[in-house]
Every structure is written in structure tokens, then in C-alpha cells.
Amino acid sequence: MGASSSTQQNVSSEQKQLENLAASTGALPTLQSAFSQLADPLTNAIPIHSLQQCFSLNYKNLIWEAPVKADSFPGLLDHVGSAIVDLFFVPEKGRLSWVEFVRGYVKCCGRMPSSMLLNTLLRVFAATVTRAGLTLNLEFESNDADCKISGSLLPVHVLMILMTCWTLSWDARTLSISKGNADICLPDVNELVLSAVVSCTEVGSDLDVWDCNILDLKAQLPAMKFLSWALTTVPTLADCFTCFVHARLQKCVTSEDVSGPPTLSPGEIPSTTAHDTYLLSRGRAWAISLTFRNPLSEEILKIYCPNESDRPEENLLYRSSLHGRGLNRFWSNIEGYHGPLLMLVSANSGDGHEGDTSVRKWIIGAFTQLGFENKDVFYGSSGTLYAISPVFHAFSASGKEKNFVYSHLHPTGRVYEPHPKAVGIAFGGTIGNERIFIDEDFAKITIRHHATDKTYQPGSLIPHQGFLPADALISGVEVWGLGGKTARQIQTSYKKREELFTDQRRKVDMKTFASWDDSPEKMMMDMISNPNSVRREDR
Structure with missing residues (x-):
């Protein structure tokens, strides 16, 4: 027995x-x-406990990368499966028929706008919190996906929503991993939580975003403002839920036990401490991936989700602490890579003297679709700027101008330039008035107000950014390739070809200069000694 087909006779219009x-x-x-x-073969219907078991999450060993931990979160995961079934897969006679099964899937994972998917995600979270015995101030007008939501969230609730979405995404990507010890790494998403707090509440200047415990914050985030923040900052957040539901149902097709979590052997889980050494940490990579649509989202998730054999180093094209500082070192590592690139810059604002409490560390990023080119003008067709740390924000293209990227090296030949162009890397704005400018030594970065830039959307790249240009000392630069193995292979071929040309130019044909009489030097000396002498050209 199995599912009824709409091609059979006497099929209801609802089923079709x-x-x-x-x-x-x-x-x-x-x-x-x-x-x-x-x-069940006898009733041709699904027992509710079987479906709850299909969606259950039983992770016990949670590895927190962030120093801030939500103690109630592990218990929350135990109720996700039952919340999903109770909300969407409602049987009329105790068992789920084919029509009720399909109806439940369409309700939670059907084609609908992103706003409705986020509503669905909040409903699942609210039902899970209720079953876990926790308190939450959210009220839903009806059971419809587009219903109005009232109430508010605390920062700790935002943290648990993000952690739930990460767990669902991790689960969906690791279902096929071999059996071993059940571990899950929970990334540091404090920068995302602070982004929601800053965007949804009236925070004062007394909030220190560099030294802030989000569990102690009592700010109330209105539900509708949170949804607006999610739609603009992390538009694919709800996809974590839909991918999880589909992956768990897909796993049922293999007739394997999915009651427990997918488990990884110790060697298959990337080291947490290794990730902390990169500017692109696990949490930051996930936050940036939520601003993309596939396949870019999948490509950046490969760096830290063990669904592939790829390791972080395979996507890392340039790192200032490893390859050396400066535009020339940078160029030698990224030249020839004609694919999407993500550049991260870490800098320190302030004097930088020991004991100076005004020094603040921050990280910004820039995404470009087609790599870097050596030009003395702006170029590019798309891109995104990121405020990454301490508060995450994304600034996509505004559509007004196309000054996405500027990357100019010193000219190779000694050509006189009456008005030489600036040497360095820039994003947005105009030449001489760039929104972001990195000097050729990778020592200093200048951030200007968004009013100078019409290419990217407005917003502050660093906290408390004023109207005047802000200069900071660069502490680190990273460039990650997101073009997959194909783009890396093309770059490798390009570098081999350039090395071959370089070797050929270095080789000197000694036969040409074996005789002094045939050398260019003797010809020049003869012309100087007697310039009026008649010379016959050899034919």
C-alpha cells in the first residue's frame, strides 16, 4: 500500500x-x-508517534563556541519534533491519511512568500517553547501562515531562534554522515543577536556593543520589527526549517532509523579552536550565507559544515598573517581567480597605545561577484558590503550607481602620470571619496559616511560612525573564494601559465651574444664614434 494517486478515479478535488x-x-x-x-500497511495511515519520531532531535552533546550559553536550549530541542507535528500534521481519526500528510507539508513548506515562511518559523518556535515549559510573549491572530503576530521577544529568545535554525540546518546537511559520537557545534551568533537588538529597539548610546552580555539585556523586540529585521538582514533564515523537514522526510525513503540525530565521528567535526583563528568564523560564515541564495549559500557553508570533504584552507585565497601584508602579496594570491570573492578586514579604531581604552576592534567585509581586476577606475556588476563585528548588517546594491570595486596597483612600466590614481582597494563612493579605502601597504583603512556612496545601501559599517572619515589600523585581511573547485582550478592553470611565461622571459639565448661584432653594444659604440659613416644593412 502507499499514497493514493490523483490519477486514480474518485479522487477529491482537494487531494488534486x-x-x-x-x-x-x-x-x-x-x-x-x-x-x-x-x-501502517493495515490502515494505510501514519501513526502520529512515527511522524514525531521522524522529526525528533535528540542532540545531547552541544559544543558552544560562544562564551554566552542559553542553558535552556538543550531542553528546547527535545520538543521540536512534536511541535512540528502538532502544528501542521493534524489527523482527524488519530492517524494521518495521505491527504492530511500532504496538507501538513504544504502548510509548513509550501511555496509562499518569505514573510509567511518566517511567520511559520516563529509559530514552530513558540510551540516548542510552550512545550518546554518556558515563557514567551508572542500571540498569533490565527493559524494561517500570513496571520498578524503581536507581542515581543527578548534577546535570549532571538539567540535561541538562531540556534534552533542553525541546528535544523546542521541536521539537514549532516544526515548522511557516518555514525559516531553525537556532537553538534553551536556557533557564536552574538553579532546577529546584537543586530536584531539595535535594529528593533531604541537602544541608547550607553549600550557597549563590544562588551555586552546578551543574556542580561532586557530590551523588548516587537515581533513585527523582528520579522522586518529578518527579511532585510537574514532573508533565508526560514529556509533552515523547510530544508530540515524535507531532509527528514527524504531520510525516511531510505528506510533507516532517523529517531536520533545524525552523528559524526570525532575526526569529521572541524576543530572549534581552529575556526577561532580565522576572521571568518563559523557564526560569521553562517550569517553571511543567510544573505545569499543558492549556490553561494551552499558554497560558504561548505567551509564549516562537514557535509563535504572540503576544509576551510581550501577556500582561503589570502591571509595577511600567512602570506604577508601589502597589495603585491595580496595580488599574487588572488590574481586569476574569476569567481565570487569575500574579503574581510579587521581593524582597530583609536591610537593603539597600550592601556588606551578607546581602542575598539571591528570587522567589515565586502563581497564581489567576479573577483578583482587591476584597473584605475571602478568596475563590477554586483556586490555587498558587510558590517560583521561587533554588530552584523548587510548592505546590498542600491541600483543607483555601479562603483562596486576599485583595485589599482602601481603601473609596471615607468610611465609619467600627471594625475596618478590612488593605489589600493576601495568599495563604493567615487575616486578620492570612497566609502571604504584600503591603502597599498594594508596598514590603514578609511571608512566614510554612506552619504558619499550611491552604489551600496546606506548604513553604518562600524558602530557610532559619524559624518567624518574614520581611519583605523588594519590588523588582518582575509579573502575567501566562493567559486567552487572550478574557479580554483582555473586560477591554478592561470598561475602555471604565468610561471611558464616568466621562466621563458628569464632565459637568455647566449648564441645571440656569442660574438662581439654582432652585439647591440658594439653597434651603439660604432655609431657614437663615427655617426656619419655609411653602414650597409645585412640582408
């Missing part, structure tokens, strides 16, 4: 409509196979 909606997502074959695996 639901199957068409499921087919539009590409999940209908998976649903049919999963129903056949989960359904």
Missing part, C-alpha cells in the same frame, strides 16, 4: 489541489515514498 501544490515544490515523489515507509 494539494498534490499540485506539493509538486510545485518538487517534493511530491519524496512525500509519496515517505508516506509508504511511515504508514
Whole structure:
């Protein structure tokens, strides 16, 4: 037995409509196979406990990368599966029929606007919190996906929402990993939480974003403002939930036990301490991935999610502490890479003297679609600027101008330039008035107010940014390639070709200069000694 097909006779119009909606997502074959695996052959219906077991999360060993931990979060995960089933897969007779099964999938994972998907995500979180015995001030007007939500969230609730989404994303990507010790690494997402707090509340200047414990913050984030923040800052956050549901149902097709979490052997979990050495930490990579659509989102997640054999070093093209500072060292590592690139810059604002409490560390980033070119003008077709630490924000293209990237090296030839162009790397603005400018020594970075830039959306790249240009000392630079193995292979071929040309130029044909009489030096000396002498050209 299995799922009924709409091609059979006496099929209701509701079933046909639901199957068409499921087919539009590409999940209908998976649903049919999963129903056949989960359904009781005698009743041709799914027992509720079987579906709850399919969606249950039983992670016990949680590895927190952040110093701030939500103690109630492990217990929260135990109720995610039951919350999903109770909200969407509602049976009429104690068991789930095929129509009810498809209806539940369409309700939680059907094709709908991002705002409705985020509503669905909040409903799942609210139901999970209630089952865990915790308090939450959220009220839903109805059971519809587009219903109005009232109430507010605390920063700790935002932290747990983000951690839940990360867990669902991790689970969906690691279901096929071999068995071993059940561990899950929870990234540091404090920068994302602070982004929501700053965007959704009236925070005063007394909030120190560099030294702030988000668990102690009592700011109330209105639900509708939180949804607006999520839509603009992390628009694909709700995809973590839909991917999890689809991955768990897909796992049912293999007839394997999915009651427990996917488990990894110790060697398959990337080292937490190793990630902390990079500017692009696990949490920052995930935050940036939430601003992308596939395949870029998948490419950046490969760096830290063990679904692939790739390691972080394979995507790292340049690192100032490893390859050396300066534009020339930078260029020798990224030249020939014609794919998406993510550049991160860490800097210190202040005098930098020992004991100076005014020194603040921050990180910004820039994404470019087609790599860097040596030009004395702005170029590019798309890009995004990021305020990464201590508060995360994304500034995509505004569509008004196309001054995305400027990367200019010293000219190779000694050509006189009456008005030489600045040597360095810049993003946005105009030449001489760039929104971000990095000097050729990678020693200083200048950040200007967004009013000088019409290429990227407005907003502060660093906290408390004023109207005057802000100069800071660069402490580190990283460039990550997001073009996959193909872009890296093309760059490798390019470098080999350039090395071959260089070797050929270095070689000197000694036969040409074997005779003094045939040398250019003797010809020049003869012309100087007697310039009026008649010389016959050898034919």
C-alpha cells in the first residue's frame, strides 16, 4: 500500500489541489515514498508517534563556541519534533491519511512568500517553547501562515531562534554522515543577536556593543520589527526549517532509523579552536550565507559544515598573517581567480597605545561577484558590503550607481602620470571619496559616511560612525573564494601559465651574444664614434 494517486478515479478535488501544490515544490515523489515507509500497511495511515519520531532531535552533546550559553536550549530541542507535528500534521481519526500528510507539508513548506515562511518559523518556535515549559510573549491572530503576530521577544529568545535554525540546518546537511559520537557545534551568533537588538529597539548610546552580555539585556523586540529585521538582514533564515523537514522526510525513503540525530565521528567535526583563528568564523560564515541564495549559500557553508570533504584552507585565497601584508602579496594570491570573492578586514579604531581604552576592534567585509581586476577606475556588476563585528548588517546594491570595486596597483612600466590614481582597494563612493579605502601597504583603512556612496545601501559599517572619515589600523585581511573547485582550478592553470611565461622571459639565448661584432653594444659604440659613416644593412 502507499499514497493514493490523483490519477486514480474518485479522487477529491482537494487531494488534486494539494498534490499540485506539493509538486510545485518538487517534493511530491519524496512525500509519496515517505508516506509508504511511515504508514501502517493495515490502515494505510501514519501513526502520529512515527511522524514525531521522524522529526525528533535528540542532540545531547552541544559544543558552544560562544562564551554566552542559553542553558535552556538543550531542553528546547527535545520538543521540536512534536511541535512540528502538532502544528501542521493534524489527523482527524488519530492517524494521518495521505491527504492530511500532504496538507501538513504544504502548510509548513509550501511555496509562499518569505514573510509567511518566517511567520511559520516563529509559530514552530513558540510551540516548542510552550512545550518546554518556558515563557514567551508572542500571540498569533490565527493559524494561517500570513496571520498578524503581536507581542515581543527578548534577546535570549532571538539567540535561541538562531540556534534552533542553525541546528535544523546542521541536521539537514549532516544526515548522511557516518555514525559516531553525537556532537553538534553551536556557533557564536552574538553579532546577529546584537543586530536584531539595535535594529528593533531604541537602544541608547550607553549600550557597549563590544562588551555586552546578551543574556542580561532586557530590551523588548516587537515581533513585527523582528520579522522586518529578518527579511532585510537574514532573508533565508526560514529556509533552515523547510530544508530540515524535507531532509527528514527524504531520510525516511531510505528506510533507516532517523529517531536520533545524525552523528559524526570525532575526526569529521572541524576543530572549534581552529575556526577561532580565522576572521571568518563559523557564526560569521553562517550569517553571511543567510544573505545569499543558492549556490553561494551552499558554497560558504561548505567551509564549516562537514557535509563535504572540503576544509576551510581550501577556500582561503589570502591571509595577511600567512602570506604577508601589502597589495603585491595580496595580488599574487588572488590574481586569476574569476569567481565570487569575500574579503574581510579587521581593524582597530583609536591610537593603539597600550592601556588606551578607546581602542575598539571591528570587522567589515565586502563581497564581489567576479573577483578583482587591476584597473584605475571602478568596475563590477554586483556586490555587498558587510558590517560583521561587533554588530552584523548587510548592505546590498542600491541600483543607483555601479562603483562596486576599485583595485589599482602601481603601473609596471615607468610611465609619467600627471594625475596618478590612488593605489589600493576601495568599495563604493567615487575616486578620492570612497566609502571604504584600503591603502597599498594594508596598514590603514578609511571608512566614510554612506552619504558619499550611491552604489551600496546606506548604513553604518562600524558602530557610532559619524559624518567624518574614520581611519583605523588594519590588523588582518582575509579573502575567501566562493567559486567552487572550478574557479580554483582555473586560477591554478592561470598561475602555471604565468610561471611558464616568466621562466621563458628569464632565459637568455647566449648564441645571440656569442660574438662581439654582432652585439647591440658594439653597434651603439660604432655609431657614437663615427655617426656619419655609411653602414650597409645585412640582408
